[in-house]
Amino acid sequence: MAVDSILSSPLGPPACEKDAKALQFIEEMTRNADSVQEHVLAEILTRNAETEYLKGFNLDGAADRETFKSKVPIVTYEDLQPLIQRIANGDRSPILSSHPVSEFLTSSGTSAGERKLMPTIKEELDRRQLLYSLLMPVMNLYVKGLDKGKGLYFLFIKSETKTPGGLLARPVLTSYYKSDHFKTRPYDPYNVYTSPNEAILCPDSFQSMYTQMLCGLYQREQVLRVGAVFASGLLRAIRFLQLNWQQLTDDIRTGSLNPKVTDKAIRECMTRIVRPDPELADFIAKECSTEHWEGIITRIWPNTKYLDVIVTGAMAQYIPTLDYYSGGLPKACTMYASSECYFGLNLNPMCRPSEVSYTIMPNMAYFEFLPHEPKSTGPTRGSTPRLVDLADVEIGKEYELVITTYAGLCRYRVGDILRVTGFHNLAPQFQFVRRKNVLLSIDSDKTDEAELQAAMENASKLLSKFNTSVVEYTSYADTKTIPGHYVIYWELLTKDSSNSPSNQVLDQCCLAMEESLNSVYRQCRVADNSIGPLEIRVVRNGTFEELMDYAISRGASINQYKVPRCVSFTPIMELLDSRVVSTHFSPSLPQWSPERRR
Numbered sequence: 232m233a234v235d236s237i238l239s240s241p242l243g244p245p246a247c248e249k250d251a252k253a254l255q256f257i258e259e260m261t262r263n264a265d266s267v268q269e270h271v272l273a274e275i276l277t278r279n280a281e282t283e284y285l286k287g288f289n290l291d292g293a294a295d296r297e298t299f300k301s302k303v304p305i306v307t308y309e310d311l312q313p314l315i316q317r318i319a320n321g322d323r324s325p326i327l328s329s330h331p332v333s334e335f336l337t338s339s340g341t342s343a344g345e346r347k348l349m350p351t352i353k354e355e356l357d358r359r360q361l362l363y364s365l366l367m368p369v370m371n372l373y374v375k376g377l378d379k380g381k382g383l384y385f386l387f388i389k390s391e392t393k394t395p396g397g398l399l400a401r402p403v404l405t406s407y408y409k410s411d412h413f414k415t416r417p418y419d420p421y422n423v424y425t426s427p428n429e430a431i432l433c434p435d436s437f438q439s440m441y442t443q444m445l446c447g448l449y450q451r452e453q454v455l456r457v458g459a460v461f462a463s464g465l466l467r468a469i470r471f472l473q474l475n476w477q478q479l480t481d482d483i484r485t486g487s488l489n490p491k492v493t494d495k496a497i498r499e500c501m502t503r504i505v506r507p508d509p510e511l512a513d514f515i516a517k518e519c520s521t522e523h524w525e526g527i528i529t530r531i532w533p534n535t536k537y538l539d540v541i542v543t544g545a546m547a548q549y550i551p552t553l554d555y556y557s558g559g560l561p562k563a564c565t566m567y568a569s570s571e572c573y574f575g576l577n578l579n580p581m582c583r584p585s586e587v588s589y590t591i592m593p594n595m596a597y598f599e600f601l602p603h604e605p606k607s608t609g610p611t612r613g614s615t616p617r618l619v620d621l622a623d624v625e626i627g628k629e630y631e632l633v634i635t636t637y638a639g640l641c642r643y644r645v646g647d648i649l650r651v652t653g654f655h656n657l658a659p660q661f662q663f664v665r666r667k668n669v670l671l672s673i674d675s676d677k678t679d680e681a682e683l684q685a686a687m688e689n690a691s692k693l694l695s696k697f698n699t700s701v702v703e704y705t706s707y708a709d710t711k712t713i714p715g716h717y718v719i720y721w722e723l724l725t726k727d728s729s730n731s732p733s734n735q736v737l738d739q740c741c742l743a744m745e746e747s748l749n750s751v752y753r754q755c756r757v758a759d760n761s762i763g764p765l766e767i768r769v770v771r772n773g774t775f776e777e778l779m780d781y782a783i784s785r786g787a788s789i790n791q792y793k794v795p796r797c798v799s800f801t802p803i804m805e806l807l808d809s810r811v812v813s814t815h816f817s818p819s820l821p822q823w824s825p826e827r828r829r
């Protein structure tokens with residue numbers, strides 16, 4: 232039903248009445264971005280006026296921007312950590328929020344090696360749900376007929392823990408998938424998934440993935456879009472198919488379900504889906520048994536119109552591999568969100584990845600923007616640099632995102648650097664530039680320079696009894712393998728060549744580095760299998776000097792030259808790789824357990 236007549240939208244003719252309302256809402260929010268923001272701040276300050284945190288700044292009931300900006304400092308997670316810890320320990324008094332903290336969302340950002348805990352309140356689920364509800368109405372403007380088929384989405388929950396005070400701590404998506412908002416969502420012909428809830432909600436990642444893949448294969452003709460949250464997740468699914476297609480096709484041929492899938496709820500719901508289909512099994516076996524997997528996604532799911540995965544930010548490194556497996560299908564980056572707050576959506580989701588801009592929805596939180604000057608370290612607590620409001624940012628400029636949320640984060644630095652690319656009505660649109668201080672990232676892990684340095688130091692202790700030291704090092708996120716893995720280049724100085732470290736010792740160095748990396752990295756390695764074993768490539772003596780010569784030949788100043796702690800530029804990689812004398816991998820998994828909670 233074309234419904235231009237129902238409520239037409241400047242974004243385009245909506246596909247149905249529900250879409251018309253959603254598009255209308257986007258119009259209203261973006262036309263009134265500044266007044267919505269003013270209202271959001273007033274609402275947050277009024278309702279949280281009696282919190283311990285806000286009372287400390289003597290706002291005296293003021294809820295206006297000026298007072299807020301002059302009295303409340305800009306903070307980082309570390310500033311709030313003692314308060315957050317009290318909440319985690321069971322203090323139920325209104326510390327940050329007047330509404331009770333319902334749970335903690337565990338961010339992939341870390342503090343002192345552990346996941347950050349973001350307090351949230353019940354009603355935030357409604358806000359997240361609202362943002363989700365805007366995505367398909369926008370997509371329907373660009374891709375027609377999505378109500379004629381299904382989405383094959385690989386969605387997973389992760390393990391959850393309890394804080395000492397008994398509150399749940401889990402990733403935001405786990406919280407969302409387990410909520411009634413998701414589990415009992417009303418039927419929407421434009422948003423039907425091939426994966427049953429039972430598969431998505433199974434905590435065992437093998438059983439969950441196996442079932443989701445099996446359902447996707449059975450319904451291959453109906454699949455119109457293939458997705459995961461991040462690009463790395465979709466590639467993991469492809470790798471899973473590579474490793475498990477024989478078992479999957481056996482199941483399809485005979486209409487049975489792999490006995491490794493033991494989850495009762497899955498087994499029960501799959502009785503309605505599995506059936507013997509030898510023809511389908513033969514087809515999939517034929518496609519998967521060839522050596523070349525180029526275009527495998529469109530060969531198996533021939534009606535796929537686009538991939539729904541985030542390929543902005545750190546995920547951009549996966550674009551070539553996704554293109555290889557999908558024959559260059561469009562990659563839709565639909566939204567920009569975090570554990571702290573969901574921010575906004577892409578109003579032109581079929582654009583090229585390099586052109587993706589997210590429109591921040593002004594009703595989600597109060598947003599401020601710290602002009603980003605790459606060399607400055609930024610403000611410290613107590614100082615009050617001039618932050619720019621959402622409606623006042625300037626096209627072409629870069630800012631760090633600072634948020635004030637209903638759950639009680641006030642002027643909190645998210646750590647994302649964004650560039651303004653334009654406006655939709657009066658709401659700015661932002662390109663995601665990068666996350667501050669992230670050196671290496673494969674999946675949801677984020678490793679900064681200090682963490683890498685500490686890991687290096689720990690590992691190199693194993694070398695001291697061989698009179699050997701690491702003179703220089705750098706790193707590289709190798710995403711050519713699936714899963715990707717960290718590569719660390721080492722140049723060693725061995726004082727006594729008759730007692731140099733053995734291969735076994737260097738393998739142990741890989742593991743020692745992994746043991747020192749943060750808990751998100753170790754979880755990806757151990758529980759999610761989304762990062763492969765860390766690799767050390769020992770390069771011959773003098774390699775880092777050659778690296779410096781190369782940088783200087785390209786214009787770097789000799790005085791200011793610093794060894795880059797992470798590299799990705801092809802000529803530098805080629806230089807390093809051509810000097811490798813030995814390679815070493817972690818021989819086992821590092822320690823990780825979901826219970827580790829301070």
Ligand code: AMP
Pocket residue numbers: 337338339340403541542543544545564566567568569570571645647663665666675
């Ligand atoms: P988390 O705290 O684990 O939920 O991670 C949130 C972070 O992931 C954000 O602050 C961004 O750095 C990154 N992120 C989320 N969505 C996007 C996106 N669409 N493009 C690039 N980076 C994103």
